[in-house]
Amino acid sequence: MxxxxxxxxxxxxxxxxxxxxxxxxxxxxxxxxxxxxxxxxxxxxxxxxxxxxxxxxxxxxxxxxxxxxxxxxxxxxxxxxxxxxxxxxxxxxxxxxxxxxxxxxxxxxxxxxxxxxxxxxxxxxxxxxxxxxxxxxxxxxxxxxxxxxxxxxxxxxxxxxxxxxxxxxxxxxxxxxxxxxxxxxxxxxxxxxxxxxxxxxxxxxxxxKKLVPVFGVPDGKSITFKKSDETMIVAPMPLEGRSGIYAVIPNSKRLGGFVPEHAYVFADATTAPAVGDLAVCIDTDFDKLEPDAVATAQIVSVRQDSKGKVYGQIASPEEKIIGHTMHKVIMIVME
Structure with a gap:
């Protein structure tokens, strides 16, 4: 048989x-x-x-x-x-x-x-x-x-x-x-x-290759960031197979309505943002973050001060964010 x-x-x-x-x-x-x-x-x-x-x-x-x-x-x-x-x-x-x-x-x-x-x-x-x-x-x-x-x-x-x-x-x-x-x-x-x-x-x-891990979820005024594949979503077609891509669920209120609620923000861990970009700003070294360790993150607008120092800016209320790691936001998709 x-x-x-x-x-x-x-x-x-x-x-x-x-x-x-x-x-x-x-x-x-x-x-x-x-x-x-x-x-x-x-x-x-x-x-x-x-x-x-x-x-x-x-x-x-x-x-x-x-x-x-x-x-x-x-x-x-x-x-x-x-x-x-x-x-x-x-x-x-x-x-x-x-x-x-x-x-x-x-x-x-x-x-x-x-x-x-x-x-x-x-x-x-x-x-x-x-x-x-x-x-x-x-x-x-x-x-x-x-x-x-x-x-x-x-x-x-x-x-x-x-x-x-x-x-x-x-x-x-x-x-x-x-x-x-x-x-x-x-x-x-x-x-x-x-x-x-x-x-x-x-x-x-x-x-x-056709899935993306969700590393960040809103938690009060910030985003709890965990480098884990515990939660996965289907990757948008242009991002399929790309290494270093992860998603974050934004805290929309802190972005002054710029990013809609019920959206996913996709960031590229291999790409540093330029001034004017949106970025995921993390308070620790991303490369050294263990899978079960918890960090804090924000989605920020990348700015530069008069001395040439790059920082992140968020709204509602306005706040200047100095993070250890910034990754460029490459796509925003409604849930």
Whole structure:
């Protein structure tokens, strides 16, 4: 029997159970089917960025909590299960058949969508056959072979000859490497120190590139600033994949109404502001700020005094702010 291969090892089930939430409740709140949530928790289905963020909010966890770290107690269990499923599919011959089918499709110049349509299959079913995750039923063989102008016997012979010649080794290796990539511990360059490698670091990075951490929230007359990925929002398209970007929820009253309420202010930690710019002004060294340490910040208009000294200015009431770090505000987006 074909085994669905694990492509997204995760901690969602453990986090859900620790909160006492039932799978049915997670499915309801996330607007996913019970079957989809079950597959996600088993690691055989991925989530897009918005779904990941939504589940983090529902479970009250960080994005990084969902991914398996190298030193997690469950890392070995995931690794063993991934290898078992991979080996089961190889031993059953599904990998060879799927790789042969893919080679034939590529030789004919067909896209996977065209091949699926010609064989009368959905794109999902055809793809699973090519990657060796689904058996072929007897009533599917003839239409599949006919889509390549072959008989069923000729299709099997063609795949067997490709395998004997060694031409499928590269195809099988690509599938294997793609699956095993979730096992490679790595330290993703996301701007947040993950304190150790992640299994599926590429998946984390892919999700992380489309999200931005919220470092600052209003607190009285100032902004509490915490360099953490505890709260994330979807990045505006122009900011996707840019390093050093973070968001702050402004204290609009202190900006004299210049920045509307219910907005996010996006700043670039790699860009110093010029006189006349808006900036996030932090009372400590940003680069030395630990993830759980709390600082104070303000959104300021950058000014320069008669002696050439740069400072920040805020309104309501007017106040001169001298901070340790200033980052240029590059975008303001309504919530």
């Amino acid at each position: 074909a085994q669905e291969e694990i492509i997204f090892p995760n901690n969602i089930r453990n986090i859900r159970m620790a909160t006492g939430m039932k799978m049915t409740e997670l499915a309801r709140q996330s607007h996913l089917s019970l079957s989809a949530v079950s597959k996600i928790e088993k690691g055989v289905r991925r989530l897009n960025q918005k779904q990941l963020l939504n589940i983090c909010n529902i479970l009250g966890c960080k994005l990084s909590d969902i991914f398996i770290k190298e030193d997690d107690a469950v890392a070995d269990q995931w690794q063993s299960e991934i290898k078992r499923r991979l080996n089961d599919n190889e031993d059953s011959g599904l990998k060879i058949f799927g790789s042969g089918l893919r080679k034939i499709r590529q030789q004919t110049g067909k896209t996977i969508a065209q091949a699926a349509a010609d064989a009368g299959m959905t794109l999902s079913v055809y793809h699973k056959i090519e990657v060796g995750q689904r058996e072929i039923y007897q009533n599917e063989i003839e239409p599949l072979a006919k889509s390549f102008a072959m008989s069923a016997e000729k299709l099997f012979d063609k795949i067997a000859n490709l395998y004997k010649s060694g031409e499928l080794n590269k195809q099988i290796s690509k599938v294997k490497e793609r699956v095993k990539s979730v096992l490679i511990p790595d330290n993703p360059a996301s701007g947040i120190d993950m304190h150790g490698g992640l299994y599926g670091a590429k998946l984390y990075d892919s999700a992380r």
